[in-house]
Amino acid sequence: MKERKNRVCPVERAGSLDSRIRKLYQNPEKMLRKYVRSGMTVLDLGCGPGFFSTAMAEMVGESGLVIAADLQQGMLSKLKEKIKGTGIEKTILLHKTSENRIGISRHVDLVLAFYIIHEIPDQERAMKEIWSILKPNGIFYLVEPKYFHVSKGEFEESVNKALKLGFSVVERPRIFLGRAAVLKK
Numbered sequence: 001m002k003e004r005k006n007r008v009c010p011v012e013r014a015g016s017l018d019s020r021i022r023k024l025y026q027n028p029e030k031m032l033r034k035y036v037r038s039g040m041t042v043l044d045l046g047c048g049p050g051f052f053s054t055a056m057a058e059m060v061g062e063s064g065l066v067i068a069a070d071l072q073q074g075m076l077s078k079l080k081e082k083i084k085g086t087g088i089e090k091t092i093l094l095h096k097t098s099e100n101r102i103g104i105s106r107h108v109d110l111v112l113a114f115y116i117i118h119e120i121p122d123q124e125r126a127m128k129e130i131w132s133i134l135k136p137n138g139i140f141y142l143v144e145p146k147y148f149h150v151s152k153g154e155f156e157e158s159v160n161k162a163l164k165l166g167f168s169v170v171e172r173p174r175i176f177l178g179r180a181a182v183l184k185k
């Protein structure tokens with residue numbers, strides 16, 4: 001059971017993560033506009049093909065930066081191809097993580113972890129690193145998939161791990177097909 005939950009989302013699923021239909025039920029602008037502003041540096045952890053990275057790049061603008069980080073080079077290559085020659089190409093920095101380390105040296109205003117934390121075997125270690133990457137008062141926006149993957153109890157366990165590290169809950173936004181918590185450092 002544990003093995004299935006921690007399995008990394010295959011690159012073949014990238015298309016379904018990056019569809020136009022998804023914008024109708026998980027709209028990045030609506031979800032993030034309270035927290036992402038022009039000039040910010042944000043981390044899209046487990047960015048996949050970049051459904052949220054590209055939207056956040058528009059939101060932070062030319063003076064901001066989106067670090068799009070993923071374990072799989074195949075996901076990063078899809079995103080690289082998608083932004084090639086576009087106006088947001090320079091706003092997105094692609095970063096390959098290792099299984100046990102995010103490994104970025106910049107400090108960021110917000111970390112988005114959308115549908116990724118259940119794929120990380122050592123969540124506590126990952127959250128400690130997220131804490132260290134965030135600026136003071138930075139935001140950790142956590143969303144996990146509702147059905148099949150992550151039960152309510154498991155999601156609450158993840159939130160509790162974050163609370164133990166010192167995060168506090170700002171809000172529990174309602175996200176279709178997701179369980180979400182916005183946490184503050």
Ligand SMILES: C[S@@+](CC[C@H](N)C(=O)[O-])C[C@H]1O[C@@H](n2cnc3c(N)ncnc32)[C@H](O)[C@@H]1O
Nearest residue numbers: 009017046047048070071072097114115116119
């Ligand atoms: C279900 S996908 C979600 C992608 C994206 N966040 C979205 O919502 O469209 C999970 C992503 O997390 C990545 N991932 C899994 N474990 C990771 C880790 N330890 N570090 C970085 N990325 C990881 C996978 O490669 C995959 O691209």
